[in-house]
């Protein structure tokens with residue numbers, strides 16, 4: 001009997017699930033715990049207590065699916081949605097979801113811009129991630145190695161993540177209901193989270209038309225086992241007719257992995273990007289089965305995880321961040337600036353950097369912080385504060401923050 005379970009994770013430490021294309025000195029992350037990471041953490045929990053027996057193999061290498069956990073203050077962009085690129089005022093909504101609306105999208109100019117399947121803040125701005133930089137230590141001298149700065153993006157302590165496990169009810173019942181697990185990162189200082197698993201009702205598929213989207217990349221193969229990007233045909237093999245699909249993006253992101261049993265990396269598969277949307281017609285039973293099963297291969301790791309979409313995609317303009325948000329409003333960044341005691345020269349320097357460097361340009365910020373002159377006069381805590389502001393300060397506030405600095409706040 002297939003059952004649906006809600007999984008929540010509360011970060012007890014910063015959580016950082018490294019992306020596979022990371023550069024050596026910089027580990028990027030997302031507001032997400034991937035299904036593969038969830039499965040790995042639960043498998044590790046099991047192996048600390050019990051043997052790698054038949055139940056273990058059924059749970060972790062069978063039909064049980066471990067879906068991605070998305071941070072509660074964030075949402076996944078649906079590929080069925082386009083945005084008014086130069087949107088101003090409120091003559092029309094900014095977003096237009098083609099899975100729900102027909103006709104042409106009204107725009108303020110330019111062409112509508114498709115969303116890309118990113119995970120963004122519910123408010124529509126970039127998700128808030130913090131950046132921690134550390135130096136490599138020379139093991140023989142115990143001192144910092146030159147030019148060996150490592151930066152790691154992470155989700156702040158306290159962040160909440162939610163997702164699903166789908167599978168045989170009695171098998172999933174073998175998993176803990178509440179447990180401290182470690183996700184990615186460096187055990188000991190990063191990645192600890194309190195995880196709860198609770199049963200919930202299965203999705204109720206409406207009669208007639210149903211819209212589904214993928215929360216994770218979909219790895220497809222055709223009847224001959226060859227790689228495929230044809231979602232419509234894959235759905236047809238489940239007895240489901242897709243009236244329209246919005247699945248035009250291809251990704252290799254996150255589709256690699258680590259094969260624990262052999263200790264070898266898995267090949268990176270080509271995948272249909274997460275956020276793909278299909279408008280389905282016909283049989284409710286077939287759609288329910290599709291949701292229970294997922295689509296494509298490597299489903300146990302969370303690939304091809306589908307969910308019902310009940311309404312047109314929208315950002316939440318009324319939302320207030322549940323957790324202290326570093327990406328928050330201008331006032332929060334002004335407060336941060338006030339806490340950094342800088343002299344006049346350092347203040348001018350920081351204002352200029354805010355104007356010259358864009359949000360998220362970690363490598364550029366690190367390079368500038370190593371230059372001679374003003375950066376060399378910063379104390380360690382000033383340097384860290386400057387780095388945080390320069391890397392994470394929201395683009396839309398940078399000019400205002402630079403002006404504040406010059407006015408002496």
Ligand SMILES: [Zn+2]
Nearest residue numbers: 084087107108
């Ligand atoms: Zn507009």
